[in-house]
Amino acid sequence: MKNLSLPNPHAETPTFVDLSLQKDINHLLNERYQTHLEKNESISVTAKFGDDASYLNVQVGDDDKAHVFEFFVRDCRESDLDGGLDLLLDYLDGTLLEFFEEDRNAFFPLDFTPRDFASHQIWTRHEFHNFKAEALALELLKKIT
Numbered sequence: 001m002k003n004l005s006l007p008n009p010h011a012e013t014p015t016f017v018d019l020s021l022q023k024d025i026n027h028l029l030n031e032r033y034q035t036h037l038e039k040n041e042s043i044s045v046t047a048k049f050g051d052d053a054s055y056l057n058v059q060v061g062d063d064d065k066a067h068v069f070e071f072f073v074r075d076c077r078e079s080d081l082d083g084g085l086d087l088l089l090d091y092l093d094g095t096l097l098e099f100f101e102e103d104r105n106a107f108f109p110l111d112f113t114p115r116d117f118a119s120h121q122i123w124t125r126h127e128f129h130n131f132k133a134e135a136l137a138l139e140l141l142k143k144i145t
Contacts, residue, residue, distance in 0.1 A: 003074050003075070004114070004121075006111075006112055006123075007053075007055075007072040007074070007112055007123045009048065009053075009055040009057075009070070009072055012050045012053040012055075012072075012074070013048035013049050013050040013053050013054060013055040013072070014048070014050055015048060015049055015050065016046070016047070016048050017047035017048065017049060017085065021047070022045060022046065022047055025045050025047065025089065026042075026043065026044055026045055029043040029045065029092075029096070030042055030043050032093075033096060033100065036100040037060075038062075040062040040063075041060065041061055041062050042060075042061075042062070043058065043059070043060050043096075044058070044059045045057070045058050045092075046058075047085060047088075049084065049085065052074060052075060052076055053072065053073065053074045053075075053076065053084065054072070054073050054076055054084030054085045054087070054088055055070070055071070055072045055073075055088075056069075056070070056071040056072075056085075056088045056089070056092060057069075057070050058070075058071070058092060060096070060099070061129075063131065064130065064131055064132045065128070065129065065130050065131065065132075066128075066129055066131070067099070067104065067106060067126065067127075067128050067129075068126065068127050068128070068129055069092070069095065069106070069108070069124070069125070069126050070112070070123075070124065070125045070126075071088045071091055071092060071095075071122055071123070071124055072088075072112065072122070072123040072124075073087055073088055073120050073121070073122050073123070074121070075120065075121075076120075087117070087118060087120060087122070088122065090117075090118070091117050091122050091124075095124075106126040106128075108124050108125055108126035109125060109126070110125060110126070110127060111125060112124065112125045113125065
């Protein structure tokens, strides 16, 4: 039976994937999608796992602005850990292909939503951040409160 409760990636996937593997993933994604990236942009992936879950946080952009995708899957036992991460990376690859083909439109909601993929349920979400504007707004709010 599928667990339909909302994911809690920080609790369910407490362990970061080896940094050298994350570096390799980042390198491969940046190489694969280099023609779609602007001058100062890159793709940055952070991968985590737990006993039966895997999680990816993916940023596409630069230090000022970025699209942030999150992908989460459960029911991947520790012995299937590679399968969980591989599954999320396959889903990410398809997502990035569509994202760039659709002029950077991400058809994902702000809140985690389940999607069926390869006999698993992958929870997805997307946000666009303007980090510079958000920092300035926070600074302004601190001054007026």
